[in-house]
Amino acid sequence: MPISLAVEDELSEHLLRALLRQSGRGFVIGAVYGKRGAAYLKCRLRGFNLAARHSTWLVLTDLDARECVPTLIQEWFACPLAEYPARRQPNLLFRVAAREAEAWVMADREQFAGFLGIATKAVPVGMDAVDDPKGLLLRLAAQSRNRQVRDDLLPRPGERRTIGPNYNGRLGEFLHSRWRAKAACVHSNSLARAWKRLIAFHPTGGSSGAGLPD
Known part of the structure; x- marks a missing residue:
């Protein structure tokens, strides 16, 4: 179609x-x-x-x-x-x-937490109620144990840009390889x-x- x-x-x-x-x-x-x-x-x-x-x-x-x-x-x-x-x-x-x-991206809580290498409980259950999803995503990314993920998602110190140099590419990789739409629907109306x-x-x-x- x-x-x-x-x-x-x-x-x-x-x-x-x-x-x-x-x-x-x-x-x-x-x-x-x-x-x-x-x-x-x-x-x-x-x-x-x-x-x-x-x-x-x-x-x-x-x-x-x-x-x-x-x-x-x-x-x-x-x-x-x-x-x-x-x-x-x-x-x-x-x-x-x-x-x-970004709220839809993070709504698959288990996979997103695994992608960052953080605890699932750190990712909220009600994504539609999050006022600043992008800000939340960046704060969670700062906790990632994966340095490459942090470098891709987070802006570098002193730069004006609000996202990292490979923000879209890294999240796109997550969406195409790990993200589950049905699981994400549970946490985003x-x-x-x-x-x-x-x-x-x-x-x-x-x-x-x-x-x-x-």
Whole structure:
């Protein structure tokens, strides 16, 4: 099943590739758009939605500091929530990570802890409630017993950048080799909802019949 992706960054692309592969639905990823931040995605969402009249699209963005997903949906689709089902094309899968993609990465607690070489109990059980997932990930990475992992994920002293030189590459390696989507769904409700939609999705050429956001 051909599908195009639109994401905020490289990590989100790695995450969706792992998620789609593990879904077992036979998705074949074509073009990947974005990787320029949330503002870029929001600006081009109307175009992605129009393109979904003829092909399948999966858009992933972060909730960040917004109060809730319905607030983001109204902002991005420029309509009241009640009009969202008619505004969104049925072949556009629009998903929101609470509060950042890093929360979905860490939601497979056992594997992520093993990847860092730390105790599983150090990784929270309710990832959607974490206010700053990226900050948490970096704090946990600082505890890693693996020097190469620390060097890849953490910014070097004196540098302005907020992440390490191989942050996306190292986390991408984890996602493709160790991360388990089903296990991660247990500790992230936003991921569990996205997984449910992927598993149940069937492309259509008809008008949108999707309900309100779940």
